[in-house]
Amino acid sequence: MERPESLTNILMSAYNRMLQHFGPRHWWPADSPLEVIVGAILTQNTAWTNVEKAIENIKSAGALSIKKLLETPVECLAAWVRPSGYFNLKARRLQAAIRFIAETYEGDLEKMARVPLSALRKQLLGVYGIGEETADSILLYALGKPVFVVDAYTRRILTRHHLTGQKTTYGEIQQLFMSALPKEVPLFNEYHALIVETGKTFCRRTPLCSDCPLSGWHVSLAGVVLESS
DNA sequence: CACCAGGCAAGTA
DNA sequence: TACTTGCATGGT
Numbered sequence: 001m002e003r004p005e006s007l008t009n010i011l012m013s014a015y016n017r018m019l020q021h022f023g024p025r026h027w028w029p030a031d032s033p034l035e036v037i038v039g040a041i042l043t044q045n046t047a048w049t050n051v052e053k054a055i056e057n058i059k060s061a062g063a064l065s066i067k068k069l070l071e072t073p074v075e076c077l078a079a080w081v082r083p084s085g086y087f088n089l090k091a092r093r094l095q096a097a098i099r100f101i102a103e104t105y106e107g108d109l110e111k112m113a114r115v116p117l118s119a120l121r122k123q124l125l126g127v128y129g130i131g132e133e134t135a136d137s138i139l140l141y142a143l144g145k146p147v148f149v150v151d152a153y154t155r156r157i158l159t160r161h162h163l164t165g166q167k168t169t170y171g172e173i174q175q176l177f178m179s180a181l182p183k184e185v186p187l188f189n190e191y192h193a194l195i196v197e198t199g200k201t202f203c204r205r206t207p208l209c210s211d212c213p214l215s216g217w218h219v220s221l222a223g224v225v226l227e228s229s
Numbered sequence: 230c231a232c233c234a235g236g237c238a239a240g241t242a
Numbered sequence: 243t244a245c246t247t248g249c250a251t252g253g254t
Binding site (some may be wrong): 041043051 | 233234235236237238
């Protein structure tokens with residue numbers, strides 16, 4: 001049996017395999033920090049292609065700014081974001097996020113980005129419609145904070161490779177990565193993007209794992225060597 | 230036709 | 243605290 005690998009080696013090996021396979025993802029797919037925030041809310045449990053249509057509607061209306069969105073009635077927001085699903089819900093969530101930025105930071109995302117990570121994360125989690133994944137996506141991809149984003153794909157891939165159980169919490173999975181990896185924004189950025197790409201391509205709910213960059217990925221942790229499925 | 234997608238909050242026990 | 247349910251469009 002091989003010598004047990006450290007968690008750091010396991011996670012970096014997975015990262016290198018995914019990077020080798022897909023190349024850099026250049027995330028988040030958006031033209032501005034505000035567009036990242038809007039996209040983070042609209043993509044909740046929704047395919048990104050649908051989010052693109054919704055964002056295009058907002059752009060076509062010339063409304064992709066804090067000032068414009070702030071004065072847009074919620075019914076109008078709902079009409080624009082309709083293609084992304086849950087449109088009544090997401091219109092309210094969008095409005096709540098925009099109001100928070102306007103009221104707390106005078107609509108200035110650069111001012112917002114100067115607040116320390118942990119304090120900012122708590123603030124975001126207090127906003128209606130912003131949970132852990134959305135908060136972390138905003139922190140990392142819109143504000144440049146070194147935090148690891150955990151999503152359904154992250155969970156699914158780790159579970160399939162026996163690195164975590166089904167009931168592992170968001171925070172535990174986040175700690176798994178953040179305790180083992182250097183806390184660098186470019187690494188966290190690329191790592192999560194690669195997980196999403198790998199998940200979309202090879203690890204959907206209906207399994208389709210052949211040729212996955214992680215197939216045959218030997219995981220040895222705590223002296224127990226497992227074979228990925 | 231059924232199932233799924235880069236969650237979240239509110240309700241229930 | 244830990245589970246369940248509603249929310250909704252568009253692609254496969």
